[in-house]
Amino acid sequence: MRSMTTLTDRPHTALLIIDVQNGVVAGSPNRDEVITNINALLDRARSEDVPVIWVQHSDDGLTRDSEAWQYVPELKRRDDEPLIHKNYGDSFEATDLEEQLAERKVGRLVVTGAQTDACIRSTLHGGFVRGYDVTLVTDAHTTEDLSAYGAPAPEQVIAHTNLYWQWQSAPGRTAGTAETAKVSFAG
Template identity: 80%
Template sequence: MTTLPDRPHTALLVIDVQNGVVDGSHNRDSVIANINTLVDKARAEDVPVIWVQHSDDDLKRGSHSWQYVPELVRADSEPVVHKLYGDSFEATELETLLADRGVGRLVVTGAQSDACIRSTLHGAFTRGYDVTLVGDAHTTEDLTAYGAPPPEQVVAHTNLYWQWQSAPGRRGGTVDTGDVTFAAGD
């Protein structure tokens, strides 16, 4: 249903599953296992897998914290989008990569639920993409000391509100790993 013409394909986005981002995050190991399941499925179905990697003062490019977790292995043919902002589209080549692949629908995984995941969901949606969030394949750290709800509530709330996201010509949605399909109409 995307509003982007001639974009029948789907891509899997793996956002910021970096050592310094997910260390100590809620359900870290099961989230990474679910992302691995999705990466394997996407590769088996020739669906583009696009990796997104954040840099900032705490995630210095090239540092251990900046590296993707060792449990996830990117294939050489899979692009990496380097970003400085929460929204994976902002000041990056992501839109060009997706356009070149005819992608109008995104399946989103990664971290953090209440930051880069939400920013990218909304960034993609406002740019005309259909956007599916994988509800058991994103996570966040515990920010209750700063007044945030516990991480399991942040994840649950993100899943809840994205499940009903819609606008003219495009839609959001939340599914679990076992229910992900990469067919554009799903």
Template identity: 75%
Template sequence: MTTLPDRPNTALLVIDVQNGVVAGAHDRDGVIANINTLVGKARAEDVPVVWVQHSDDEIERDSEPWQYVPELADRRAAEPLVHKIYGDSFEDTTLEALLAERGVGRLVVTGAQSDGCIRATLHGAFVRGYDVTLVGDAHTTQDLSRYGAPPPDQVIAHTNLYWQWQSAPGRRAGVVGTADVSFAEAS
């Protein structure tokens, strides 16, 4: 139901599951395991897997913190890698062009940080016309409560809560668990 014409396909986004991003993340190992499950399922169904990798002053490109965590399934050469420097994975990147080439109008979103790059990308995709499904048990964040944020489990729960109720003309948002992800076009 995306508003993007002739884009019936779905893609899995794996956002910023990097050493320096998820080092202290809530349920890190469980989230990575869920992402691995989804990567395997997407590959088995010939669904594009798009990898997103962040860099900035704290996570310098090619550094150890910039690398994907070793527990994560290895990216295959045919799977696109999008480098970004902003929270929204679309902002000043090749993501939109890669998705257009593949006829993608629906995204299944996983990764980190729930209250940063995940939220920015969810909204960035939605306002660009994509249907966007967040995998509720396949995103995480670190504890920023010392800065006034709620504990990470509450940040994740809140992100899941508000994203399930997003709506806009001709687009769908939703939240599902890893076990309930369907890469088939939503009816």
């Protein structure tokens, strides 16, 4: 996908890994597959010198420094990879994510993580309205089963998000989807 970001002098792409925390993905039906795919993207990003930005949520239900708050053990952040602490769904809200991306001249985001219908959706839209090109990795995001509250089954939430994000458009920016094997970090 050709980069068309509206952000000037931002030729680079970053991999965002959002909220893959023990308590967030514990009930996700495709947890292990998603983590495997994120690890594959993580290895590729690192080998291609693509910035990797980690995002970690906390709120009243996800207490900072608790076991549920910790990142899953299968994913290992390097000390030189920024960790963004957030308290809202959109990873840009009240965080230094924008500053971290600007410092690395990033204008395109490749988004992975959890939860599909909350922080992933909010961050997709948050980045897009701020001028970023935003690619959602179709097989590298997940959510828990909230059908007891009237939501569709998690698989349907994931499929619907993948469907609608591939059709997003706005002047000077691109949105889209790609499966793990087809993600390109080149602009």
